[in-house]
Amino acid sequence: MSEPLSDSALDQLFRTARTYNGYSDEPVSTEQLHAIWDLVKFGPTSANSLPARIVWCVSDEAKAKLAALALPANAEKILKAPVTAIIASDNEFYENLPELFPHADARSWFVGNEALAHTTAFRNSTLQGGYFILAARALGLDTGPMSGFNNAGVDEAFFADQPSVKSNFISTLGYGDPATIFERSPRPDFARFNSIA
């Protein structure tokens, strides 16, 4: 049985962590991107489907291409951040299931059922996006997740050769600059959005 993590760990992951609009000049290394994936990959997905496909935009060219497809306020964040990750979703993730989920013929659950495949891909790539946010925080980094961009444009610009892959959301990544955040928005108590049955 595990014990709760320390208060400082819970703060870093959840309570004092924030969504950043800007970052310090401290770079983020390729090794850190690998380290994030090496945590994210262990998060649970349905039938170990791992549908997320991540493009880590680190070059000026990639950032400019992505920024041109984002809302103006988000474009500025993308251009200035050390990294922006595009979290995308492979709607044909099931082709990997014979390898990723060897216990059962899970591929057959999805082939020919496009609605189920799309829902599963969207739900599980989003879960992996949540793991990405918390993995980055666990490694001392900060994120700025955003959905204000042209999804179809990003798909065309980054995934033209992979028609089954669709962008889900994007997130800046770096060491957050506290000067770029505002007061935290309200967080309701348990009774507001939870019930016990």
Added chain:
Amino acid sequence: MSEPLSDSALDQLFRTARTYNGYSDEPVSTEQLHAIWDLVKFGPTSANSLPARIVWCVSDEAKAKLAALALPANAEKILKAPVTAIIASDNEFYENLPELFPHADARSWFVGNEALAHTTAFRNSTLQGGYFILAARALGLDTGPMSGFNNAGVDEAFFADQPSVKSNFISTLGYGDPATIFERSPRPDFARFNSIA
């Protein structure tokens, strides 16, 4: 700037954490459910929309009602687990935005745009589901997330009085019994599902 969490914390959150099929007899208290929410609520959602609605099934009656709507293998897990959480999504989350996101008229972005509201609700309630899994682990608990159940039936059984609320996924919760898990499925290296641009 934060430091990376300890190796043991990274193990507990990601690397040695597992999806459990069964749990010890150790109970989960109402205070623990509140403690999970008090971490989950801080995870980022688009415009602080917080669309997740969680029903924590702790009574035999609620577990039986939910189990009757799940695949047989999942029904057994629900009946035996100390708690099963239904993570649902409020498609009319935007009615709370004047309170939750006071900086802008975010409600107007969604009213009358049902497709955007549904996508935003599904994406962000799923992110909150990811935070739920990792918050439970951070507090020393284990989870067993599942999507093999009758969503429409669960909506009718648990949310009949809230037609804008739709079930997303469910998860058992407790202190995992290592005897109930199998060998971990493969987790591919960075190069398989990631690229650097």
